[in-house]
Amino acid sequence: MSDRDRDERLLRLNAALDGELDAIGSRAFEREMRDDPALAAEYQRLAALRDAVRRHAPREEAPQTLAARIAAMTAPAPAEAPPAPAPTVIPLRRRARLDRSALAMAASFAVLGFALGAGLMALRTPAGSGALADHLVSDFVRAAIAGQPFDVASSDRHTVKPWLATRTTVSGDIADLAPQGFPLVGGRVTIVDRVPAPTLVYRHNEHLVAVTELPIEKAARGGAGGIETIDGYHVARWADAALAYVAVSDMDEKALSAFVEAFRRAASPTGEPARP
Amino acid sequence: MRGSTAEQRFREIVPPLLDDAYSLAKWLSQSPTDAEDIVQDAALRALQALSTVSVDRPKPWFLAIVRNAAMTFMARNRRKTLAYAGDMTDLDALDPREGDDAAPNPEQALIALEDGERLRKAIADLPPPFLETLVMRDINGLTYREIAEATETAIGTVMSRLARARAMLAKSLRTES
Numbered sequence: 001m002s003d004r005d006r007d008e009r010l011l012r013l014n015a016a017l018d019g020e021l022d023a024i025g026s027r028a029f030e031r032e033m034r035d036d037p038a039l040a041a042e043y044q045r046l047a048a049l050r051d052a053v054r055r056h057a058p059r060e061e062a063p064q065t066l067a068a069r070i071a072a073m074t075a076p077a078p079a080e081a082p083p084a085p086a087p088t089v090i091p092l093r094r095r096a097r098l099d100r101s102a103l104a105m106a107a108s109f110a111v112l113g114f115a116l117g118a119g120l121m122a123l124r125t126p127a128g129s130g131a132l133a134d135h136l137v138s139d140f141v142r143a144a145i146a147g148q149p150f151d152v153a154s155s156d157r158h159t160v161k162p163w164l165a166t167r168t169t170v171s172g173d174i175a176d177l178a179p180q181g182f183p184l185v186g187g188r189v190t191i192v193d194r195v196p197a198p199t200l201v202y203r204h205n206e207h208l209v210a211v212t213e214l215p216i217e218k219a220a221r222g223g224a225g226g227i228e229t230i231d232g233y234h235v236a237r238w239a240d241a242a243l244a245y246v247a248v249s250d251m252d253e254k255a256l257s258a259f260v261e262a263f264r265r266a267a268s269p270t271g272e273p274a275r276p
Numbered sequence: 277m278r279g280s281t282a283e284q285r286f287r288e289i290v291p292p293l294l295d296d297a298y299s300l301a302k303w304l305s306q307s308p309t310d311a312e313d314i315v316q317d318a319a320l321r322a323l324q325a326l327s328t329v330s331v332d333r334p335k336p337w338f339l340a341i342v343r344n345a346a347m348t349f350m351a352r353n354r355r356k357t358l359a360y361a362g363d364m365t366d367l368d369a370l371d372p373r374e375g376d377d378a379a380p381n382p383e384q385a386l387i388a389l390e391d392g393e394r395l396r397k398a399i400a401d402l403p404p405p406f407l408e409t410l411v412m413r414d415i416n417g418l419t420y421r422e423i424a425e426a427t428e429t430a431i432g433t434v435m436s437r438l439a440r441a442r443a444m445l446a447k448s449l450r451t452e453s
Contacts, residue, residue, distance in 0.1 A: 007436075014439045017414065020420050048389055049446055057393035057399055062298035066312045070290060070319050074283040083358045152292045153334055159417055186292075 002225045009039070017046050037174040132192065133237075133246065139190050139199075140210050149208055150186025150201045160187040164198040172213050172243050175266030179201060182209070182259055202259070207251035209259055214244045227253055236260045240267055281414055282326035289326075289334040289390075297336065297342045297414045303411045304346040306400055318345035336422035343408060343426060388449040398448045411439035413438055 015021050017027045018051040033040040143149045152163040157174040164187050174184065190199045190212050199212045216239060227236045234256045235249045245263070249256050280288075290297075297318060302311035318341045331337045385424075388394060402410060412418045412426060420438075424431045 009437050010439045010443070014442065015420075015435065016440075018420065045446070046442060049442055050414060052389035052395055053399065053410070053445070056395045057303075057415060059295055059299045060302065062294040062315065063308075063312065066298065067291070067294055067313060070294060071318055073323055074286055098449050153287060153288065156417075159335075241331075 013039070013043055013046055016043065017050060069128075093142070133228065133230055133235045133248075135192065136190065136210075136212055136246050136248050137233050137235060139212075140208075140233060140250075141231075143188065143206065143210070144250070149188070149210070151188040153186040155184050157184060160184065160200065161234055163187060164189070164200075168196045168198045170198065170213055170243060172198075173267065174200060175263055177262050177266060180258075180262040182262060204251055204255055204259065207249060207255070209247055209249035209251060209256065211245055211247045211263065214246065216242075216244050227256060229253075238264060240264070285326050285331070286319075286323045286332040289331060290322055290338060293335060293338050295305040297338060298341055298346055298409055299394060299415055300342050300408075303400070303407060303415070304343065304404070305350065310349065313344045314349050315342060317349065318342040322346060333422065333425070335416070336426040339412065339416060339418070340428070361453055394449065395445075398445050401448065402441055402444060406437050406444065409434060409437040410445075 009202050012021070012025075012029060016026060021029055033043060085141075151208045152160055154160050154163075155178070157176060161174050167189050176184070178184070182204050184200065185208070186201050188199050188201065190195045191197070192212070192214060197212050197214055199210050201208055201210050203209075204239075231234070232250075234249050234251070234253050236249075236256055236259075238245055238260060247256065247260060247263075249259070253257075294315065297315045298311055301314040301318070302308055305311050305314060318338070321341050322338055323346075325341070399407065399410065409423060410426060412423045413420075418426065420431050420434050423429075423434045423438075429436070429437075
């Protein structure tokens with residue numbers, strides 16, 4: 001084998017390992033591996049090395065002190081988004097500043113009470129049927145007016161899933177719905193009954209839809225399927241064998257139905273929609 | 277996002293990427309305290325830049341700033357330099373010997389992989405261009421295209437650096453046992 005062939009082979013091995021071959025290239029490569037045990041063995045060694053790097057040199061969490069210093073670089077600014085019912089927003093996580101002026105503090109508390117009252121009530125009372133949906137709508141509105149609809153911004157399922165998996169206890173597969181017109185934009189953690197639940201955020205034109213995944217038993221008292229309307233937002237619920245889902249969106253009912261249909265098809269291995 | 281201020285966009289983009297930024301800075305500087313300074317400097321640069329630029333892909337964009345901040349920091353503080361002193365042309369040619377993966381004893385090679393301390397040292401000893409490429413791929417999870425964007429190199433260069441980085445790792449794990 002010439003040096004050039006050897007180079008080519010090594011580059012393709014790495015590209016295959018990193019998922020960088022296109023569909024045709026990766027099928028061809030799989031065929032070659034079947035016919036060439038040496039190539040397959042090389043691939044296994046390379047994969048073992050890559051896995052070992054991920055295991056022993058994982059991404060580290062930034063120290064809280066650093067996160068606080070970064071958060072302090074920008075004071076919460078007045079929201080410019082028109083749908084906000086209030087002129088100022090306190091993002092709830094990390095970004096709260098202790099050194100803001102007393103005036104701003106007073107204004108913020110007033111706004112907090114006004115904008116989040118319903119959400120906080122829902123947090124404190126056990127989530128009954130309506131409370132769960134109310135809570136998730138509040139969460140959706142809060143995230144939207146904070147200009148922070150997700151904590152991890154990525155259209156890459158393989159980025160969002162591990163991020164959520166380290167922060168929540170349930171984690172379903174993340175469907176790729178971009179072909180159906182609903183690209184993934186990120187994920188965030190929603191607290192339901194004091195337990196973190198993963199929420200996936202998809203976009204559709206100018207609208208967002210947030211899908212919260214819950215253990216079946218938690219959502220069971222949340223009511224049946226179908227779409228309801230709370231404060232002008234549409235809420236859809238459904239379940240598959242493993243998890244229950246609640247989707248909150250500012251898009252219209254028809255678009256939300258299409259989204260739910262696409263999501264269920266993608267989640268079901270047979271391609272058939274899951275049970276209602 | 278249209279019509280939002282630099283500060284708003286900063287709050288959307290930077291906090292979710294802090295773990296990635298810190299991990300990259302820590303590998304490049306080999307120091308947890310330097311890494312904090314580097315990320316803070318990078319965040320300031322990002323905040324300034326956001327008043328004039330719009331960002332399509334936040335992750336490679338911010339990690340490029342972290343990388344550049346790390347280079348500045350290392351140069352200023354006369355730490356181990358991040359610039360590669362050798363000839364850049366030979367850097368990107370693959371060394372066929374490194375690709376020669378004839379491990380005498382595959383089991384030993386596997387055991388070496390599970391020695392986390394040794395593996396981390398082998399990664400840290402990679403020359404900077406290989407180190408940053410490996411970290412951005414396997415720790416930050418960037419695609420080849422995003423690494424090319426973040427390091428201002430061609431995709432072909434990213435590919436050969438990554439292949440060489442992994443070959444060097446495999447080799448150093450074999451020889452140091």
